[in-house]
Amino acid sequence: MGGVVPWLLTAGYSDPAAPVSVTLGLVLVVVGVTVLVACFVQFVREGRGTPAPVAPTQELVVGGIYRWVRNPMYLAVGAIILGQAVAFGSGAVVAWLAVFAVAVVSFVLGYEQPTLQATYGESYDEYRRHVPGWYPRLTPWQGPGQGPASSR
Template sequence: MKRTSAAVGSFGFLLVTPGTVCVLVPSLITRWRRPVDPVPWVDGLGWVLVLAGAAALAHAFVAFAWHGRGTPAPSAPTERLVVEGAYRHVRNPMYVAVLALVLGQVLLFTSWGLFGYLVVLGLTVHAFVRTYEEPTLREAYGPPYEEFCANVPRWLPRLTPWRGVRRRDPRRRAAVDQR
């Protein structure tokens, strides 16, 4: 897939899926009502999580289009295993970003309903990753994905970037040699 097509597809998926999960559903739960007197440090932490989550989410979508030449949508998957940027620290930066963004909103809106949504969302994402996404990626990418899984944590980011598959992926080496 061309990078332009991948970028357009990724952007469309970003608007629909994370847009629904991170904006539409929280707005329906909270009605965008914030506490009259928010606790400053809780409010600040909430904003940090929302902004960091949004930035990480945008970065991950760009990585899919630019490095993977595909989208996060199962109907237009990446051509290459993406192990660039945030993916060197955590296997699922999109999901981590979405959960951080929703957690930030829990703090900003001090909403128990939104907290319940966050818990259900986290459990659902974990089950989806374990039962569908990881087996699908193992089948698609084989040993490079196994090496990636062995070295990069699923949910809690590692402090130093992992560089394994990036240097040793034979498909990537072949693409570099053909230039």
């Protein structure tokens, strides 16, 4: 989603006359990839599973980056796509970002949130009340297991 499709839409072309755009785009891609990897690690360590529905977590993941925002993986992939749009100077990749955003929000609202609520009940409801889905909190949520004594 965040690599192959933008590359295909631009045929790998980046305007060499815009080094600032390429640099800014690369920074967004690196930040997105870093957040994405951190989220995968958090799923394995805290959730004892993966983000994939075929091997779901056994525990609700609310530590690490998830203390600031509920959907950091989707935001990370969005940052990767946006970074490529900026680096390639591509309106087609911006359009792809819009398609991706609509698909992700639809998936989260239609499947992910109801599934997490059914699986984790009140603990997910509490987490959802305190941590925004699409923009980060200014301070990390200090919910259950998230206090200063916690190793998360």
